[in-house]
Amino acid sequence: MKEKFVEINQMLVEVYDDVNRIEEYSIKQGAFSDLSITEIHTVEAVGLYGSKTMSEIAAQLEITMGTLTTAVDKLIRKGYLERKRSNTDRRIVNVSLTNRGKLAYRIHEKFHLDMVKAIMNDFTAQEEEILLKALRKLNSHLKDIYMAARQSASTRGS
Amino acid sequence: MKEKFVEINQMLVEVYDDVNRIEEYSIKQGAFSDLSITEIHTVEAVGLYGSKTMSEIAAQLEITMGTLTTAVDKLIRKGYLERKRSNTDRRIVNVSLTNRGKLAYRIHEKFHLDMVKAIMNDFTAQEEEILLKALRKLNSHLKDIYMAARQSASTRGS
DNA sequence: CCTATATATTTTGATTATCAAAATATTTGT
DNA sequence: ACAAATATTTTGATAATCAAAATATATAGG
Numbered sequence: 245m246k247e248k249f250v251e252i253n254q255m256l257v258e259v260y261d262d263v264n265r266i267e268e269y270s271i272k273q274g275a276f277s278d279l280s281i282t283e284i285h286t287v288e289a290v291g292l293y294g295s296k297t298m299s300e301i302a303a304q305l306e307i308t309m310g311t312l313t314t315a316v317d318k319l320i321r322k323g324y325l326e327r328k329r330s331n332t333d334r335r336i337v338n339v340s341l342t343n344r345g346k347l348a349y350r351i352h353e354k355f356h357l358d359m360v361k362a363i364m365n366d367f368t369a370q371e372e373e374i375l376l377k378a379l380r381k382l383n384s385h386l387k388d389i390y391m392a393a394r395q396s397a398s399t400r401g402s
Numbered sequence: 403m404k405e406k407f408v409e410i411n412q413m414l415v416e417v418y419d420d421v422n423r424i425e426e427y428s429i430k431q432g433a434f435s436d437l438s439i440t441e442i443h444t445v446e447a448v449g450l451y452g453s454k455t456m457s458e459i460a461a462q463l464e465i466t467m468g469t470l471t472t473a474v475d476k477l478i479r480k481g482y483l484e485r486k487r488s489n490t491d492r493r494i495v496n497v498s499l500t501n502r503g504k505l506a507y508r509i510h511e512k513f514h515l516d517m518v519k520a521i522m523n524d525f526t527a528q529e530e531e532i533l534l535k536a537l538r539k540l541n542s543h544l545k546d547i548y549m550a551a552r553q554s555a556s557t558r559g560s
Numbered sequence: 561c562c563t564a565t566a567t568a569t570t571t572t573g574a575t576t577a578t579c580a581a582a583a584t585a586t587t588t589g590t
Numbered sequence: 591a592c593a594a595a596t597a598t599t600t601t602g603a604t605a606a607t608c609a610a611a612a613t614a615t616a617t618a619g620g
Contacts, residue, residue, distance in 0.1 A: 255537035262544035386420035393427035
């Protein structure tokens with residue numbers, strides 16, 4: 245029994261590392277080699293449609309706004325993002341993707357989908373279905389664990 | 403059909419992010435809060451048994467030896483690692499875990515297994531088996547993709 | 561047995577990602 | 591109108607990383 249857990253853990257760790265490294269390599273080739281993984285993720289967080297505020301993006305990425313400010317500065321310099329002060333509330337900054345940013349978003353998305361397709365290639369429809377179900381469960385469990393950890397981290401000492 | 407790929411991709415991305423964050427929180431609590439995730443991974447790479455050379459560890463972690471040198475310096479200062487020059491070849495440095503390092507290793511390992519156990523708790527034996535199979539497949543596919551990317555990255559321009 | 565070359569590691573100098581806390585600008589509640 | 595709250599940026603610091611130069615040691619060929 246423990247054997248199985250050990251192997252599942254091993255698999256998860258390796259999958260994790262591989263995904264990370266594959267993503268890294270895939271960016272360094274390709275048309276957007278001037279973006280780091282972190283930067284791609286910021287582009288992803290801004291999203292294709294409309295704009296988001298600095299607070300929204302920072303919350304989604306779980307980084308401080310200070311960190312985000314410098315990240316956005318650089319992505320604007322590189323031509324992927326746009327910054328616009330809100331007219332209704334001048335404190336708020338609305339960040340959106342430029343056309344170049346949208347292109348980067350779509351290409352990165354395609355890379356992800358291609359990877360999934362390659363993986364699912366020799367899965368039967370039934371296996372696919374079961375995997376999806378298992379992943380949903382796995383994901384929801386992780387979210388629970390994560391929320392609990394987050395909670396205990398933020399209330400410690402209070 | 404594409405729908406399913408999109409969801410599987412989404413699940414994988416979220417699992418990835420959650421695992422990362424859970425690990426981070428779990429370290430920041432616990433007895434070894436003076437270690438970062440990167441440092442825990444270095445401890446893991448050194449391993450419980452015997453010693454490894456700088457080159458071996460750097461290769462395993464896919465970082466340069468320069469990076470590793472400073473990482474090892476700090477982990478020695480913190481009492482997790484030991485450095486010893488080989489007697490048979492004075493160029494070689496053998497790195498091993500101290501008792502404190504071994505304890506950190508075991509506790510981190512336990513954290514991983516507990517997480518897997520918590521996740522698998524309400525999986526049926528059959529689901530467990532299928533997830534494991536899927537993970538094996540996923541992992542082997544990722545390794546293939548990874549090797550190909552690595553190859554094309556290292557031969558580009560030659 | 562020397563010397564050139566190869567190997568293992570460390571040092572140096574730089575960059576990127578990150579944070580917490582202070583500063584700035586703007587809005588809102590009383 | 592002004593104090594408190596909110597949104598963001600700036601500042602000053604640290605960690606992780608790399609490539610290239612420097613150092614130390616080993617090995618192979620004459």
